[in-house]
Amino acid sequence: MQHRSDEEVWDSSLFRRLAGDVGAAVASATLVAPAVTIIDRAIVEKSSWNQSLLHGLRRHALQALKSPTRFVFQLPFGIIWSLYAATYIVANGTDTISTKLKASGTGMITFATTTLVNVPMGVWKDIRFAKIFGTQTYAHNVETVRPALVQNRGVARAATAIFLLRDGVTIFGSFTLAPKLSAAIPDSITSHPQAKPVISQLTVPVLTQFVATPLHLLGLDLxxxxxxxxLVDRVVQSQRYLASTTVVRCIRILPAFGFGCLANLELRSLFHRKLNG
Structure with missing residues (x-):
């Protein structure tokens, strides 16, 4: 009887739900990747080349609109898309499987697996963007090559550790704090039970950037x-554009962990209903 019970867990319904999880994740990643790619590139170029954030955002957005196919099939877009597709897939799949198995602490299990995927991939993304856009850039469509980086493993490890800490702050705020704090929203603001999670998901991840942005800039400088x-020189140099970069990263976090998470949840729910009709 036990063997039969185990087989029932992995029935066709579960696999249909997992297919819906993947579909929602892929669609959500595709929605958020263009904005995040443009913003992350502009931030790296601002930190490395002191280029205007607004100028970089405008230039890269116009390039994406003029040549959308080229933009989508370039490496930076692929890196961002892979990061968020993997994050959403793991979060969705873990929640579905944990719920099906009736595991205790499903929320913490989902947070743990999502962190294990998102944080290393986020650091990989930052290192790749630093190499691509920190060592060479295009000013007025003319390529300018920067001298090769002086390699120092100790400093590079410190930069990686700071990126890990930064992503830990963001993930904790997005996947742990936001759901918990939604219940603390007073009814005077909204009494609708579905509105509270939306408010917390759109505000808490943004607020984490007031902690994550200084870490991000210091990691880039390292x-x-x-x-x-x-160290004092690093702190002073890296935080010169703290205010403008914080604003941009707050805007950046909205598509990735605000609207992206909400779209993922809604699409996942829709696909689950359709596929299990």
């Missing part, structure tokens, strides 16, 4: 200047 530099 990676781009891998030679001996006094």
């Amino acid at each position: 990676y781009m200047r891998q030679h001996a530099v006094p």
